[in-house]
Amino acid sequence: MTIQDLAREAAAQWGGTPLALIRNRENAVFRMALPNGKHAALRLHRMGYQTKAAIASELWFCGALADNGLPVPRPLPAQNGADLVTVQGGRMATAVEWLPGAPLGEAGVPLAGSAADQAAQHHALGQLLARIHSATLSLNLPSTFDRPSWDIDGLTGETPFWGRFWDHAALTKPERDQMQSARQFLRAALQTHAKTTPIIPVHADVLRENILVDGKALSLIDFDDSGLGFPLYDLGTVLSQNLYEPAFADIRDALIAGYKGLRPTDAAMVDIFTLARCLASVGWTMPRLAPDDPIMRSHIARALLCAKRVMA
Numbered sequence: 001m002t003i004q005d006l007a008r009e010a011a012a013q014w015g016g017t018p019l020a021l022i023r024n025r026e027n028a029v030f031r032m033a034l035p036n037g038k039h040a041a042l043r044l045h046r047m048g049y050q051t052k053a054a055i056a057s058e059l060w061f062c063g064a065l066a067d068n069g070l071p072v073p074r075p076l077p078a079q080n081g082a083d084l085v086t087v088q089g090g091r092m093a094t095a096v097e098w099l100p101g102a103p104l105g106e107a108g109v110p111l112a113g114s115a116a117d118q119a120a121q122h123h124a125l126g127q128l129l130a131r132i133h134s135a136t137l138s139l140n141l142p143s144t145f146d147r148p149s150w151d152i153d154g155l156t157g158e159t160p161f162w163g164r165f166w167d168h169a170a171l172t173k174p175e176r177d178q179m180q181s182a183r184q185f186l187r188a189a190l191q192t193h194a195k196t197t198p199i200i201p202v203h204a205d206v207l208r209e210n211i212l213v214d215g216k217a218l219s220l221i222d223f224d225d226s227g228l229g230f231p232l233y234d235l236g237t238v239l240s241q242n243l244y245e246p247a248f249a250d251i252r253d254a255l256i257a258g259y260k261g262l263r264p265t266d267a268a269m270v271d272i273f274t275l276a277r278c279l280a281s282v283g284w285t286m287p288r289l290a291p292d293d294p295i296m297r298s299h300i301a302r303a304l305l306c307a308k309r310v311m312a
Contacts, residue, residue: 001088003028003044010093011042013078013085018042023209026224032095039098040076041221044091050224052084053146055092058223059083060142061201062096068135071128071219073097099219101212107241111208115247119254121218125211125238126258128218129203133231133263136200150204150229152194155276156187161227163283165303170296175304182279182307189272193230202229206237232266235259236273240281243274243302275310278303 001009007018007030018030022041026049032042045055059075066074073096078085085093104121105111111118148154154161166179203210205225212219235255242251256267282299289295 006044006087006089006091006093007032007042009087010044010085013080013082013093014040014042014076014095015079016040016042016095031098034076040095041073041098043094043096043224044087045093045224047089047091050148051146052092053144054148055084055094057142057145057147058226059094059096060145061136061139061147061226062223064139065132065135066097068138070132070135071099071217072132072223073099073219073221096221099212099214099221101214101217101219103209104211104213104218105208107207107209111242111245111247111251115250118245118247119250121213122238122251123254123258124216124218125206126235126255126260127262128220129206129231129234129238130259130262132203132220133200133234136202137198139201141201145201147201148204148225148227150202150227150233151199152187152190154227154229155233155280156183156190160280160283162280163286165279165283165286168282168286168296168300169291170300175300178304178307179279179282182275182303182311185307185311186272186276186279189269190230190276193269193272197230197232199228200231201226202231202234204229204233204237206234207241230273231263232269232273233276235265235270236275237277239270239274240277240302240306243278243306271310275303275306278306 011018011032015035016032018032020031023029026046028044030042032040062072063075065072076095077083148161203226210222282303285296285299
C-alpha cells in the first residue's frame with residue numbers, strides 16, 4: 001500500500017479525508033478535512049521510532065499544555081474515542097488540531113525579515129518557551145508517562161538517544177578526537193547543571209519548521225521528539241539552527257531576554273545546550289541519510305564550529 005492509501009484508511013477513523021502530504025520525515029503528516037469543516041494534522045508514525053505508550057504520553061503532554069492555554073495542537077480522538085489507531089502493516093496513526101500560521105522558516109534557508117524582525121520573533125519565542133516550561137513544571141505526570149530521555153546520558157552517554165555522534169563514519173581522526181573532547185566537556189557541564197535544575201518534559205525539537213507564525217502570534221507543533229530533559233535544551237535547539245545567520249548575536253540575545261523575563265536562566269548554559277543539540281544532530285544523520293549526503297558533513301562542521309566557540 002502507498003502512504004496515501006494508509007492515510008485514507010487512517011483518516012476514515014476520524015470520518016476525515018486526507019488532502020495533502022505536508023511532511024514525510026519521522027512521520028508522514030497529512031492535512032485532513034474533518035466532517036465539521038475544520039482541518040486536522042493526520043500523522044502516520046514512523047515504524048519503530050516511538051512505542052504506543054510513548055505516543056500516548058506525547059498526546060497527553062500536548063493536551064495538558066493546551067488545557068493550560070498554551071498554543072500547541074490538542075489531540076483529537078477518533079470516532080471510536082481512541083487517541084491512537086493502527087492501520088494495515090501495524091503503522092500507528094494519530095490526529096491533532098490544525099493550528100493557523102506558516103512556519104517561521106526552514107532548515108538551510110536564511111531567515112526572512114530584517115535583523116530587528118528576527119530578534120522580535122525570537123524574543124516572543126523565548127517568552128512562549130518560558131510559558132510552556134512553567135506550565136510543564138506544574139503538571140502531575142501520569143504513572144504511565146513514557147518518553148525518550150534527553151538527560152545527561154540521553155545526550156552524552158554510551159548510547160545517546162540519537163546515536164554515538166563521536167563514531168560518525170565521516171569523521172577524520174582529528175575530528176573524532178574533537179568530538180570526544182566536546183562530549184566530555186558537555187557531560188561535565190550537564191552534571192553540574194543537573195545539581196540545581198530538574199528534568200521535565202521538553203519539546204526537544206524547537207526548529208523553524210515547528211514554529212508557526214500567525215501575525216504576531218506564535219504556536220509550537222510537532223512534539224514527536226519530546227522527552228524528559230533540561231528546559232534550556234529547547235533554547236539551544238533554536239539557536240543551533242541559527243549559528244550561520246548574520247544576526248545570530250541579536251537572535252540569541254533576544255531569545256534569552258524573552259525567556260529570562262519570565263523564568264530565570266543562565267546565558268552560558270544556553271550556549272552549552274546549543275552545543276548539545278549540534279552534537280546530537282550529528283548522531284541523528286547516521287541512520288537517516290545516505291553516506292554521501294552533504295548534510296552529513298555540514299552537521300559535522302556546524303558541531304565542530306559550535307564546540308570551538310563554546311569550549312573557548
